[in-house]
Amino acid sequence: MPASWLDVGRDLLSSLGDIAKFSWRVMAEVFEGRALRFFGETLRQAGILILGSALVIWGMAFILGLTCGIEAAYFNRALGAPAYAGFFAAWCELREVLPYAFGYMMSAKVGTGLVAEIGAMRISDEIDALEVMGISSLTFLCSTRLLAAWLVLPFMYIAAVGAGFFASYLAVVQQIGEVSSGGYSLIFWMFQNPPDLLYSTIKGMAMATVIVLVGCYYGYTASGGPVGVGTATAKSMVLNTVLVHVVGMLGTQVFWGTNPRAPIGG
């Protein structure tokens, strides 16, 4: 094996180790309550998340809900069980499509935004300026953003799930119209229950946490001027996309891997 491949592997492991260490420090600052010293900044970041990302996420969830609904209606019609459109819509959205879509949108918009913002602060000495003022830049910039994400994103995610469900209902019942509203709802709710919503939210939040931490890491450690920030942004996007799938796969395995939690086969 060429030495360069070994180097790539070693560098990758080293980067992952650095990210894990960095993430632990950021989370520790939140758990120890240090981020609360900058609660104003946390609220500002929460506001930025809501104003900057909520509509995009809900809009995309709505469109995906429509897609799932249409696919569900035609697929189940082809099987001769159009009444079961709710089953497909429920599983498709809650368990997989919405968490992944949430992850993609978070990594594309929030993750890259964090790298660009914090990276620009790094190369323009703003982070050093914070440090020499006696303010922990890690807490002020990263822990507050993580706390803001944890405060805001569960609600945004659940609202996105609602938008997706509503869109599926519109597509199956109102647009295609082969199932009655009651029939659709019966099957739709039969194939999910509150723990599924909780698991789905946990899956989405795990993705969001990873994305915020990776974004903060690449921004915080950016170097090499504007080109360096651009490179860091691209790297964060690649890693976040991979990690979204890893978290998605692990979530599905852990929450539904051994028990589909579906009223099938009696």
Added chain:
Amino acid sequence: MSDDQRDDDYIDEVEAETGADPVPAADQRSADAIAQETAGRSPMTSEPHHEIPANILDQTREGEHPYQWHEGVNREHGSTDAVEFIDVKKSFGRNTVLNGLNFGIPEGQISMIIGPSGTGKSVCIKHMVGLLYPDEGDVLVHGESVPNMPDDDLFEMRKKFGVLFQDGALFGSMNVFDNVAFPLRQHTDKGEEEIAEICNRRLREVGLAGALDKMPNELSGGMRKRAGFARALVLDPQIVLFDEPDSGLDPVRTALLCELIQEVHAENGGAYVVITHDIMSARRVADYLAVLWKGRIVESGPASELFNSPNQFVRQFLSGEARGPLGME
């Protein structure tokens, strides 16, 4: 082997390598000064066979010793040291930037660290505030070791400092007023009215009373520096560091900024450290000068004495002459 023997061997080695005295013959007094200076020093800098880093050798003319002009003389400045560098070494990968740095920043004076570009001046500032730690050696601020401070003490110690970064380092998400008010809001219990009063006063001092609402990207380079200066002063720091305050400014604005530094120092006191390679600024402002080259102090002392130094490198640099020990290497 004693330190004295090491020093003798070091001088012999330099002679053998360069075929010349390690210090200028015209200033043989300095050889004694070096011997005295290094007598109590750790082996780090006085070790005879100490390896000179490749990047420093690259900056050296053929046949010369890299440190032949470095007398290491720290002339008496009549004050205690606010900050001390003790045998500080710092490398970035294979690039050695500080290589046995020894000097002190006097209390109550405006000090200037001058030297050619890329010689470690900004790295020096970052060591003072604990943004960088030395690979070897120690940095003391008011007698306390910066590298050995726990994080909480370090953040507390940094409140003694005000730092003006090269481009001001204003927070891009805040306007000028909020930038200046930021340290007060974070570190004091003052009400908004009192904060406004302090900020307005500081901004008036730097001539930015009319730019309170402007965002950093709406300011010129000079205005950003002045806003950064106001922010650096807002907590009445005991030590103020200026990282090339004159870079990118026209001569008139540089002169005005120097005047401002002197006025504010006269009013507030404390140890001010200005990093520059602008000799005019040094002549205007400095009470104390330290000439840094190849990661070590060539010579340091009161400005009036250094401007009359017999050291050829110091003379060349302070007069801006093309011919002398400093070339394009």
